Every structure is written in C-alpha cells, then in structure tokens.
Amino acid sequence: xxGFFSFALDRIxxxxxxxxxTSILLIVPAALLGVFIGVSVGAVRVYGPRxxxxxxxxxxxxxxxxxLVVQLYFWYFALPNIxxxxxxxxxxxxxxxxxxxxxxxxxxQSEYIRGGLLSIKRGQLRAAQALGLTPLQTISSIVMPQAxxxxxxxxxxxxxxxxxxxxxxxxxxxxxxxxxxxSLAKSSFRNTEVFVVVGLYYLALVTVAAFVLRIVxxxxxxxxxESKRD
Amino acid sequence: xxxxxxxxxxxVVKTIGGQRILDDxxxxxxxxxxxxxxxxxxxxxxxxxxxxxxxSPPDSGTISLDGVPVNGKSKKELLALRQQVGMIFQDxxxxxxxxxxDNVRVALVKVKGLxxxxxxxxxxxELARVGLADKAALYPAQLxxxxxxxxxxxxxxxxxxxxxxxxxPTSALDPELIGEVLxxxxxxxxxxxxxxxxxxxxxxxxxxxxxxLFMEKGRIxxxxxxxxxxxxxxxxxxxxFCAKLSELAGDGHCELAPPxxx
Ligand SMILES: Nc1ncnc2c1ncn2[C@@H]1O[C@H](COP(=O)(O)OP(=O)(O)O)[C@@H](O)[C@H]1O
Ligand SMILES: [Mg+2]
Numbered sequence: 159x160x161g162f163f164s165f166a167l168d169r170i171x172x173x174x175x176x177x178x179x180t181s182i183l184l185i186v187p188a189a190l191l192g193v194f195i196g197v198s199v200g201a202v203r204v205y206g207p208r209x210x211x212x213x214x215x216x217x218x219x220x221x222x223x224x225x226l227v228v229q230l231y232f233w234y235f236a237l238p239n240i241x242x243x244x245x246x247x248x249x250x251x252x253x254x255x256x257x258x259x260x261x262x263x264x265x266x267q268s269e270y271i272r273g274g275l276l277s278i279k280r281g282q283l284r285a286a287q288a289l290g291l292t293p294l295q296t297i298s299s300i301v302m303p304q305a306x307x308x309x310x311x312x313x314x315x316x317x318x319x320x321x322x323x324x325x326x327x328x329x330x331x332x333x334x335x336x337x338x339x340x341s342l343a344k345s346s347f348r349n350t351e352v353f354v355v356v357g358l359y360y361l362a363l364v365t366v367a368a369f370v371l372r373i374v375x376x377x378x379x380x381x382x383x384e385s386k387r388d
Numbered sequence: 389x390x391x392x393x394x395x396x397x398x399x400v401v402k403t404i405g406g407q408r409i410l411d412d413x414x415x416x417x418x419x420x421x422x423x424x425x426x427x428x429x430x431x432x433x434x435x436x437x438x439x440x441x442x443x444s445p446p447d448s449g450t451i452s453l454d455g456v457p458v459n460g461k462s463k464k465e466l467l468a469l470r471q472q473v474g475m476i477f478q479d480x481x482x483x484x485x486x487x488x489x490d491n492v493r494v495a496l497v498k499v500k501g502l503x504x505x506x507x508x509x510x511x512x513x514e515l516a517r518v519g520l521a522d523k524a525a526l527y528p529a530q531l532x533x534x535x536x537x538x539x540x541x542x543x544x545x546x547x548x549x550x551x552x553x554x555x556x557p558t559s560a561l562d563p564e565l566i567g568e569v570l571x572x573x574x575x576x577x578x579x580x581x582x583x584x585x586x587x588x589x590x591x592x593x594x595x596x597x598x599x600x601l602f603m604e605k606g607r608i609x610x611x612x613x614x615x616x617x618x619x620x621x622x623x624x625x626x627x628x629f630c631a632k633l634s635e636l637a638g639d640g641h642c643e644l645a646p647p648x649x650x
Contacts, residue, residue: 284443289495290471346612350620382484382529
C-alpha cells in the first residue's frame with residue numbers, strides 16, 4: 159500500500175471521476191426507460207387487451223429468463239448483423255447499454271407495477287364508478303396513487319440493482335466506472351487499490367440512490383401503505 | 389300517498405354466462421320511501437342494485453330516474469345518472485390511500501367540480517352527520533368496520549343523491565358494530581331519503597320499509613308491506629325466510645320490531 163493516498167488522489171480519482179459521469183449518463187436514462195417501460199407494460203398486462211397482454215408477458219419472460227450479458231452482446235454485436243431490407247441497426251456501446259439495461263430493467267419493473275395494480279381491490283373501482291368518476295379520473299386519482307405506493311419498494315430495489323449491473327457496460331467497451339478502473343489497473347498493475355476505490359464509488363452511488371428512495375417512500379407513506387421492507 | 393316516483397325499474401333482464409341472473413324485474417320507488425330486497429344469497433339482489441346505476445348494465449328493460457329513461461349507451465348520461473344515485477357496498481370500498489375527509493371530498497372536487505374549500509365544508513358536514521367529524525384525518529386502515537361504512541354513507545350523501553342503493557350494508561360487520569350503521573340508516577329514512585336496500589336485517593327494516601320484495605333465482609317472487617308479509621299466519625316466503633334467519637342467529641323472534649326499538 160505504498161503511497162496509496164497519493165496514487166489514489168493523482169491517478170485513480172481523476173480517472174474514475176470521468177468514468178463516474180459515463181456511468182451516471184448510463185444509469186439515469188436506463189432507469190427512466192426502465193420505469194417507463196415497466197409502467198406501460200405493467201398496465202397493459204393488467205388492463206390491456208388479451209393478445210397485447212400475452213405479448214407483454216412474453217417480453218417479460220424473455221428478458222428475465224436470459225442473462226443480461228447475453229442481452230448486451232445481442233444489442234451490441236448481433237443486432238448489426240440482422241438486416242431488415244437494407245437497413246441494419248448499429249448501436250454505439252453507450253446506446254446498446256442504455257437499450258439493454260432499460261429493456262431488462264423494464265421487464266422487472268413491470269412485475270412490481272403489475273403487483274401494485276393487482277393489489278387494488280376491484281370494489282374501489284366500482285365505488286369510483288358509482289360516484290360518477292370517469293375511467294381516466296379513476297386511474298389518475300384512485301388507481302395510480304395506490305399502485306405507485308405498493309410498487310415503490312420493489313421499483314426502488316430494481317433501480318439499485320441497475321446501478322450495480324450498469325458495470326456490465328464495460329464488457330461492450332463503455333468507459334464507465336468499471337471500464338476506467340480496469341484500464342487503470344492494467345496500466346498501473348495496482349489492481350487492489352484501483353478496484354477497492356471502484357467498489358467505494360459504487361457503494362456511494364447505491365447509498366445516495368437508497369437515501370433518495372427512502373425519502374420518497376417516507377414522504378408518500380400513509381397508514382395502510384407502510385412499506386414492508388426491513 | 390301520491391308522492392312522485394323517483395326511480396322506476398321496468399322488465400329488467402340480465403344474463404351472465406348464459407345464465408339468467410335477473411328475470412323480468414320491475415319495481416318503482418316513490419320519493420322518501422325505502423324498498424327492501426330480501427332473499428337467499430345468489431338471488432340476484434346485488435345484481436339488481438348494480439343494474440340500477442349501470443355498474444352492471446341490464447341486457448334489456450328500462451331504468452328511469454325522475455320519469456326520464458336512462459340511455460345506457462350514452463357515457464354522459466351514465467355519469468350523470470351515477471352522480472344522482474348513491475351506492476353503499478357490503479365491504480365499504482373506501483379509497484385506501486385517502487383520508488376520511490378526502491374519501492368524501494374526492495368526488496365533490498372531481499365530479500361536481502366544487503372548489504377545495506366548498507368541498508371541505510360539505511364533506512365535514514356529511515362526516516358530522518354520521519358522527520365522524522373527529523375522524524376526518526384518519527385513513528381507512530385506522531377505522532373500524534362500522535366507521536368505514538359510515539364514511540361510505542357520508543361519501544354517497546355528499547353527492548346529493550336522489551336515491552341511495554344499499555347492498556347489505558351491515559353484512560360484513562361484526563355484530564357489535566351493526567347498530568351504529570343501522571342508526572345512520574334509520575336517521576336517513578326519517579329524514580326522507582329515498583332508498584333501495586338489500587339486507588338480512590329483516591326486523592330492523594320492517595319498521596322503516598314501505599315494501600318488502602322477496603327475490604329468488606332472479607325474480608321477485610313476493611312483494612308486500614312488512615306488516616302483511618311478516619304476519620305470523622301469512623304463510624309467506626318472507627315470513628319463513630325470516631324465521632329461518634332468526635333461528636340461525638338464535639334471537640328467536642321474527643316480527644315487526646316496535647317502532648322505537650333498535
Ligand atoms: N360476474 C359474475 N359472473 C358470473 N356469475 C355472477 C356474476 N355476478 C353474479 N353472478 C351470479 O349471479 C347470481 C346472483 O348474484 P347476486 O346478485 O350477487 O346475488 P345476491 O346479491 O342476491 O346474493 C349468483 O348466482 C351469482 O353466482
Ligand atoms: Mg349480494
């Protein structure tokens with residue numbers, strides 16, 4: 159550990175700070191995409207027309223049933239080989255990662271959203287209908303606020319997983335935290351120091367994410383909707 | 389005796405999965421009266437009530453409110469109908485994520501378009517009426533069953549309904565909580581609210597009802613005043629059904645409750 163602090167300060171931290179931004183630029187859009195897909199697909203699976211709901215079930219099984227690394231390889235290496243007419247879709251490493259993480263995360267998110275929607279008792283929908291609320295008002299004032307609260311702990315956990323599995327982007331050449339760390343470790347031969355600091359960066363990211371989620375949960379907490387996470 | 393008819397149900401038929409759940413049901417309710425639906429479970433009482441406000445649209449037949457037939461194909465007419473017909477459910481169906489106050493207020497704001505302040509005032513009035521003004525800030529999870537049902541009554545009343553439909557309002561309650569809900573219903577009847585109620589509380593409703601309708605297999609098989617149908621020697625279905633119920637409950641009587649008794 160000779161000169162650890164000066165090595166960390168001079169070499170590791172500047173390199174990782176660049177990687178950190180890349181990671182954040184990856185995680186935030188992928189998380190948003192995941193939540194958007196999760197809400198849409200979850201809603202279709204519960205309320206949508208049957209064929210579309212079955213199609214969405216298939217999507218979820220596929221993305222939950224295959225390794226994320228394989229999915230990333232597909233988006234980055236395999237997709238360009240699939241020609242539709244004359245067009246082949248080539249994604250940059252960054253876009254392949256965002257699409258890959260977003261689609262995978264969306265599959266899991268839709269499970270939590272679906273659970274949240276299913277937890278709303280049918281009777282409440284009938285009560286809303288009986289009061290003269292329109293279907294749209296029922297969804298916005300009755301269904302969504304409850305489904306969101308029920309789904310929040312699961313969706314939050316999924317975002318925390320996403321922070322960590324974003325490190326897989328480095329295997330398709332994205333210079334994120336992990337990618338930058340690996341280059342530096344290779345060139346400096348100081349694997350221990352580098353990867354300890356990389357780990358600490360992820361720990362910090364996860365801690366911040368968990369803290370923000372906890373605040374949101376607390377803000378939305380009402381009797382009967384206490385989160386059952388312990 | 390010549391009060392206007394508020395609600396008229398004519399020849400309603402409802403089929404679910406090839407089965408006739410309602411078979412040519414007709415009734416009419418005059419202003420300020422209470423009609424009581426009695427009958428075994430599965431007779432079609434809940435379905436009939438749900439047909440009246442089109443939560444479960446009838447296959448054929450007519451529902452008229454204040455003499456105007458409802459066009460079930462018009463979404464606008466249905467929303468208007470539902471504003472004027474309140475409904476109380478067996479299992480309360482309060483909105484779990486809203487406080488007691490907001491449960492009553494939400495439709496006042498969203499459906500009636502009241503501003504927040506007017507809605508609050510109105511909601512607090514209705515909560516006071518059912519004796520729950522001090523529970524305005526609590527959530528459904530913090531209320532007893534009886535309190536929940538009283539909130540649901542306040543929620544329906546706040547919309548100024550012309551008719552109130554009650555589907556076994558006390559059947560999901562523990563015995564010691566039934567009384568507080570029945571008291572609210574009695575007050576409503578005394579104040580002249582027009583109501584149709586499905587219930588097994590026969591001796592309670594006998595003192596308030598203008599007519600008993602006994603349903604079985606989707607038909608109204610017997611109808612008449614409580615006094616006539618419950619007379620010991622009437623030989624009516626209602627009388628024997630009531631006798632069976634009270635035998636099961638072990639309270640050993642099935643007759644007209646004295647007007648002041650609970
Ligand atoms: N959604 C439904 N699907 C199938 N059958 C139903 C449905 N709703 C009611 N039924 C049937 O209709 C009949 C009447 O039910 P209901 O109106 O609930 O009776 P009650 O309220 O008198 O107990 C029952 O036989 C019930 O099984
Ligand atoms: Mg019923």
